[in-house]
Amino acid sequence: MLFEKIKSPGIAHISYLIGDGNEAVVIDPRRDIEIYLEKAVQKGYKITKIFETHRNEDYVIGSTELKAKTGAQIWHADENLDYQYGKPVQDGQEFKVGSLKIEAMHTPGHTPGSMSYVLYGYEGEPWMVFTGDALFAGDVGRTDFLGEENLEKTGGWLYDSIFNKILPLGDEVILCPGHGSGSVCASAISKREWTTIGIERKLNPKLQVENKEEFIELTSEVLEYPPYFENMEESNLTGRELLADYEKPAALSVDEFAEAMEDDDTYIIDVRMEVSYSSAHLPGSISIPLQNLPSFVGWFVPVGAKILLVTEKGEYPKEAIKHLYRTGYDNILGYLSGGIISWHMAGKKSESVSTITVDKLCTLLDDESENSVIFDIRSEDEIDAEGEIMDAKNIHLTQLPKHYNQLPQDKPIYIFCGSGLRSMTAASLLQKQGFTNQKVVLGGLLAWNSATCPIV
């Protein structure tokens, strides 16, 4: 028996590989599909079916990639959407995987067509359920994709899906959601890597409700989403060019890189840590440390843009490329060979962004508080959960590009996030806008909390 949980960091997407006999299926494959071939085909399993839980909006689904390499059938989740590939699965439809059985179960709410898949064990009893974005460890799927005006309807659907379909499978059934914790986005998904229906029934805060009305009220939120989602929605209906057909991002010499930078459609993403970016970076580059790339590139780089990458020592940006491809950023021109030290050795100019540690900030604030701004870029959820900073200006990082004018050009701006990573992204965006007085607070709110400066 083959059971593999495959987690893609950053977007914290989870796909599943289930095999029995010599046959295997994949639920919600990611776009870089080598891992499924390695863990199934190369272990004696033939991948015969691909199941999608819904038309995913946050990553490029790998169904057509995987089909091209295995000939597997694609079963997608919403027959009302205009899919250019695969077949729609029906509520109650059953499939064999060796001597196991998988049954599709319509669980709308996150999207109208969302499907869960119930895996029945060797004895014929429900064993696991793959819920996509309907039910997570510690949270439920968002219900706002049909707009604010439909929140009651979609929330009601989700209530029925969870309370009348998923939970009745039994406390003992293992729950396999489509996302896990680990996203830097503010999110209530728990760090509980493995969970069961019973654990969620008891501990998931969104399930501690008396009735449908309470559930709808609790879940009726309109959340922000990044612009690239629209591109995903299209890609995941029409399919997309196969990764295999792309030229590999190349090692570019300093001169080649400098030339490529001159194109106005080109975005330079510096994936180094915040402190590295701080002391020296290429003019115009945006700081998005590698671990944040999947979550934030979609907010600051338009789909289709030409991308240049900068790494620590000029090492091949393998993970960055994977992250970008997963979220549909396909036009990666190359990376800086030799890294930023080569840039300097070639006599090129670089820029810097100031940082400050909390102990120094505390001292400073006493002196200059009137003349400076504390700028908190955390999300509302984070602020609620972790506490507000007194007198801080709040704009969530993702919304910054729309609100540059709310910040003063002439005063020191001390930028806060949880750790300092996202603050550097904000600082780099401000630098591109001509701000010169922004400073990143190293360690962010966590550092702040360890010191003795006041929090509301």
Place this chain on the structure above:
Amino acid sequence: MLFEKIKSPGIAHISYLIGDGNEAVVIDPRRDIEIYLEKAVQKGYKITKIFETHRNEDYVIGSTELKAKTGAQIWHADENLDYQYGKPVQDGQEFKVGSLKIEAMHTPGHTPGSMSYVLYGYEGEPWMVFTGDALFAGDVGRTDFLGEENLEKTGGWLYDSIFNKILPLGDEVILCPGHGSGSVCASAISKREWTTIGIERKLNPKLQVENKEEFIELTSEVLEYPPYFENMEESNLTGRELLADYEKPAALSVDEFAEAMEDDDTYIIDVRMEVSYSSAHLPGSISIPLQNLPSFVGWFVPVGAKILLVTEKGEYPKEAIKHLYRTGYDNILGYLSGGIISWHMAGKKSESVSTITVDKLCTLLDDESENSVIFDIRSEDEIDAEGEIMDAKNIHLTQLPKHYNQLPQDKPIYIFCGSGLRSMTAASLLQKQGFTNQKVVLGGLLAWNSATCPIV
């Protein structure tokens, strides 16, 4: 500085990766090009040029694959051929690789358009020479591709190329040929993995000649070549479908495999060792142990045939697939999931081939020599080098399919090769022809030589 020698076992093809600054070039890339990307692009080099030493006839050149992934220019070797890609290199043309220089040098003989490439070092002196199939360690390239009638002409060309162009570069220059030892084919290429012009000048038997006439006489041989060469000659002019676009060979269940076998165009290749094949194998399968696959598949399986693979335990036939793709066998349907033990557990029939150790054979031969045949499938070269077996029937393995009628159906046939591996291939071919009395001599001639049975 980057210098990598990349050897593909079986056909013993060698390609080279040379880099300086942040630029790299590849000489005679193979078709599975990941290794060049890994060793160059992922180490900060941009692959900018591909050099072909000649229109290769024994493997699919990887130039178009590599260009698709890197955008590198392709420089091929013979401007008189009708290439559908790349540009022809000219004699004397120079190229920069970082601060190094590569110069093309026309060295005809093996083919009319063969090019060598001289690498000049940091001081501007000849450092290495890449001779393709003109000059090897211990041997020179064959000159018979234009036919027996042109042997004098092509041999003369090769003499001039070697004696008037390559050797004058200097004894100290490092020699980098296009093939190494290791092929199971009878071949005079030395096991000398690294060599220099001076070493070859002194030790290469083909270079110990007084003059051009003697050289031509020494090299005027018409050698056999497998049918797939013709396909290669075409592929290597027109380019070929990219590997990236192929469906991966799948793990097939016993039933799926059995069904696929029924197609008359399907060839089952059993890549296990000779003793495994001996006790049990699928009816109709051909034994070609993995290490012999690149050298022998071309003789017994037509280009374009559908191929099914059998491995020891049903493990993924990664190497076999690579070997097949490298020699242009692209139509691989899959492999037997679970291996032959699964076949048996499903109650399927299998066949066997007898083997015999030399100690038993010696005893037997005393008794039955009149009623049996010693069948030696080694090549002429091998027989010359290693000794003839008294009273043996000789047919080189590669020629066996044309000469089945020279073997008796009614007498025991004891098959000899160097080790026993190729004998099993012969035995499997005979079994397909209905022979039932063939026996493989385990350990082959080497075993025989350790015993006390007579050799001429």
Place this chain on the structure above:
Amino acid sequence: MLFEKIKSPGIAHISYLIGDGNEAVVIDPRRDIEIYLEKAVQKGYKITKIFETHRNEDYVIGSTELKAKTGAQIWHADENLDYQYGKPVQDGQEFKVGSLKIEAMHTPGHTPGSMSYVLYGYEGEPWMVFTGDALFAGDVGRTDFLGEENLEKTGGWLYDSIFNKILPLGDEVILCPGHGSGSVCASAISKREWTTIGIERKLNPKLQVENKEEFIELTSEVLEYPPYFENMEESNLTGRELLADYEKPAALSVDEFAEAMEDDDTYIIDVRMEVSYSSAHLPGSISIPLQNLPSFVGWFVPVGAKILLVTEKGEYPKEAIKHLYRTGYDNILGYLSGGIISWHMAGKKSESVSTITVDKLCTLLDDESENSVIFDIRSEDEIDAEGEIMDAKNIHLTQLPKHYNQLPQDKPIYIFCGSGLRSMTAASLLQKQGFTNQKVVLGGLLAWNSATCPIV
């Protein structure tokens, strides 16, 4: 959060790695501990504690190895045993792992001191329970180690441990046992790779009882165990020489291998598949195909014996060495360089064992049934589960060395097991005893069942 389930094939032992914050613990580590270092220390976790569920009898526990590399504390399970290392854990004792909690819970039955460990989640509720050999997926631990006379007592303990301690944790709690399915030994452990308390409560056949008496009756079996268990019991109290201090098994030339074979204390283990062994193997070698090595070596090779290994092509027997070290076979002299083909090429003698496919056997049996023996080496459990073969002689493979005299030297013996693998082990043992007429039925009972020969 770090959660890793590490399965060692063959003995199907499962160890667990749990981490939070920058701290990690290991439950029941195996002896080759690199995997824990790689998955914890190399990911930023410090391994601080090792928990043993009981004094393991079937493998060398890796506690002292892991302590030597990490400085972690060892907590063992039975304070009444005379451990030479570590400290005894107490029932109810609690440990922090980052922000998680682990609580020891005394669950005797399999052994008097057996401990389970309950992992409490971020909300403080039971999340997972590590039951060692108390409760498995589909089975419970054996209770016969204190002898037949104590079965009632130990069965009673186990009933209380399971029904009064483990099950009350809640259906939703994830169950993490010390062994999984996959052993070739007859065993009722389910293929259910992941399970929960609720699933076991509903589906585990041993838990479908009315009361303690019924449970005791159901579990009161005295099972066989291999001689090496005694050595394990001692090793796992005193600790053992560290693997790091061993000389690595060497590649031995044919002559070196032949010389080493001459020592009477030396055992040659041939880990190739059954069909490979069948056609040719070294005289005196025992056939134990790799996947069966952990389960069967302990029956046929005395602890402390010098071991020589034979592999397919002379490849390094990495897995075999791991398996042997895990079960305490430390005296591995080396392996045959070049494999058996080198043996033959050196003119050495080899032996063979006959095989037969079921279709041929059916025909034969009609003719000669009076003059031959069907020899079924499956275990009682297997025979009960899969069916008896009419008129077969039954001796479980593990008991064969004590019962050679029950088999005829002068008649054909057709050996059956599930697949043919273990039959070859039996055949090799018989060959060492001078039997010459044994034949292995390829595909074993599964093949037999697909044909039309009669089964009771």
Place this chain on the structure above:
Amino acid sequence: MLFEKIKSPGIAHISYLIGDGNEAVVIDPRRDIEIYLEKAVQKGYKITKIFETHRNEDYVIGSTELKAKTGAQIWHADENLDYQYGKPVQDGQEFKVGSLKIEAMHTPGHTPGSMSYVLYGYEGEPWMVFTGDALFAGDVGRTDFLGEENLEKTGGWLYDSIFNKILPLGDEVILCPGHGSGSVCASAISKREWTTIGIERKLNPKLQVENKEEFIELTSEVLEYPPYFENMEESNLTGRELLADYEKPAALSVDEFAEAMEDDDTYIIDVRMEVSYSSAHLPGSISIPLQNLPSFVGWFVPVGAKILLVTEKGEYPKEAIKHLYRTGYDNILGYLSGGIISWHMAGKKSESVSTITVDKLCTLLDDESENSVIFDIRSEDEIDAEGEIMDAKNIHLTQLPKHYNQLPQDKPIYIFCGSGLRSMTAASLLQKQGFTNQKVVLGGLLAWNSATCPIV
């Protein structure tokens, strides 16, 4: 035939693995010997002999490690030294490796006992020569270890070794020295990765002499060497504790790390790139970027010191640990789990060092040249080769700890090296001494040369 050249970066040490038949030997093994086992033992070769070219002074020789794992004989090079292991090899002594021959050849000069090893090919002719530190590509071994007063004697020895023993082997012989280019130390070793005797005879600047006197004059230099050399000299006579017996460096939490820092014998080495260190680093830590670690740790950290490591993101410092072990720094306590961002998030203090790009420096210098110091830490060789900076204060980095008092505490110090990496090491040392006004010039002299500021 097996031939592997194994290069250890940083110290640019090269060891060689040569095999034929099933036997292999290693010349000058490094201490982390897994690579030899992997490339020989795991490929069917038995390592039977270890040859040392001389008592190495710059790294821990791996002979005893390798012997412990393989049982190979150790042949060391200088019978007059008091070796505690192995046997001394004699001039002219011959050894078989399969069908190849290796002959020891006494080539004193670098040390009195230095040995070269000549490998004879299949035809019995010299094929390769392993010269240790006698002859390199582009340079010869230093001759100053017996002191300035013996330079004439040792230089004379080396002349005889090279001109009367090595060169006469023939231009065509492949030369395999004990070190390659790549060290950050100023060094004349060429980037020529592969070379021959003929190439060196023609191009090596040290060999372009008329006679012995001229050679002695050319090579009579007393070079600096780091303090740890003395420790190596002892280690490489007595042997050393085996790596296998060490506890692995652990992931330390911020608190554990902070506590360990307090010990005065503890050195914190920050192996991040110079720009990362620049913006934020742990107080008291020394900057030695990973690639420089092998070359510079020996100058600034006493042998035996307790070492703590800081990496970019808290990743396991695998390479750093290898480098340290190779140079005899065995007492590595651990590394900072989570990296410096965790440090900040815990509210800990960090420090910074200023950097400056050359374009800004040029402007500044016009204004403040009187009030600042240009501090050039390159070696004399580098300054000779690359040019002097006008009015710069020169102290080679390695000599800095003895000359802090030559630098002003009250003026800006602009630190130059080739690229900026070593400058940051200097800056970190100065910071430890209380200097506050030092600034690292990013890109170093190479950047400077691309700008228009004056160079002598």
